[in-house]
Amino acid sequence: MRADCANCFGLCCVALAFSASAGFPADKDAGEPCRELRTDFRCGIHQRLRERGYRGCTVYDCFGAGQKVSRVTFGGQDWRRAPDTARRMFAVLPVMRQLHELLRYLREALTLEPARPLHTGIRAALDTTEHLTRADAGTLLALDMTARREAVNPLLLRTSELVRAQVPGKKKNRRGADLSGARLKGADLRGADLRGAYLIAADLRGADLRLADLIGADLRDTDLRGADLTGSLFLVQTQVNAAKGDAATRLPPGLDRPAHW
Template identity: 85%
Template sequence: MPVQPDDPHTDRPGSALRADCGNCFGLCCVALTLSASADFPVDKDAGEPCQHLRTDFRCGIHQRLREQGYRGCTVYDCFGAGQKVSRITFGGQDWRRAPGSAERMFAVLPVMRQLHELLWYLGEALTLEPARPLYGELRDALDTTERLTLTDADALLELDMAARRAAVNPLLLRTSELVRAQVSGRKKNRRGADLLGTKLKGADLRGADLRGACLIAADLRDADLRLADLIGADLRDTDLRGADLTGAVFLVQTQVNAARGDAATALPTALTRPAHW
């Protein structure tokens, strides 16, 4: 019996937007391309099952992924797209028993993931008090996006995701501006900046615009990132030990998973501290 999607009108993005591997047919372990690197020990083509994927669609080395060189797997988050595609779009029929559906199922996954990511951002925006003037528009955008996730595979594959993102992005920008306006004074604008390896220890980045910034391996120890906009920022190996990200706008679990932190790193309440910190 297909599971039903959570009600998106909740105080926080719900379980429907969090990966539930027990209700997924191991789609990320098959649909994605892997390239041998610091994140993966082997090359794997899209559509080829990972060698560690078991017959029950569980990972055979889940507890040892980092030890085995699969760091990228511990960072990836489908935003709940895997179970939506498995249980709703394809009605609980897995790609092993219905191999004719495999190619379409794997192709739908990245589309659904992008839609679920938008749902996460819109759901977060609806929890932010400064964005209250936008709640009506945000709810309309969330409802439209949710309806798209419930269309059939053919409709999803024909969806223009660039257009959907372009329709939602202005709302997210306005939300960010309203939230960051709570920080008095001039806020730093580092949108899309190349800050790879930059030394920013202890920096005051309250309310900063860091949308799409490259912060790979940057030193942000003890930095103040409260109410900063981090949507799309690349935080791979960013040192966030002791940093304060309380109220950071549009920060998602994949970014946190890719960074380095410790017990003193303060995170938004909707996110969880990675086990490897």
């Protein structure tokens, strides 16, 4: 579920569009190679992305979809040597990324003991999703991802409820709430439902986010210095990379402390 750029044909550097903004220094159309992409499909400024204005790249993660499309869907045939594959390869990437994101959540759900009653259903959903990631390009492009997410989401919701029930007392429900810029320093958010919440530039210094559900929460510039995210649910590396933290920020196992912290 982690990007392996050595086995990818720089797909995110070509397939995705971006506009001149705080995250990127210039405009780029979808299907146009980034000007920093080298002939070996590596980034020429990977260690200096933030200082060169490519902050957006540092908070993107394909969840391993890039190498799956490159090596499995297209069998190692790259878009430079086989330009007739380019358009379909680039179109498949976002579909594969969504499937791999679902795999990431489902695999986490299987590790959560309180959700054991759901494990049979979770495992079945995982197997189905994994099977889809090995389909051909035509099948992937025809896939109804909305339906796939709707099939998986109830399992993830119920998993969240069972895990968060381990926290005593009434839990805060901030699902989908706009908490941009909110002053939540030191807040007790144990077991809170923060699914899809907008926490852009919120002050969560020293907040207790243990066992909080953070799936889809927007953590851009969220101040997590000293916050405790131990056991938080469905938190992914892209969210961590987008936030601000420090050596005192406690992260769940499997997530890396960003270098810019």
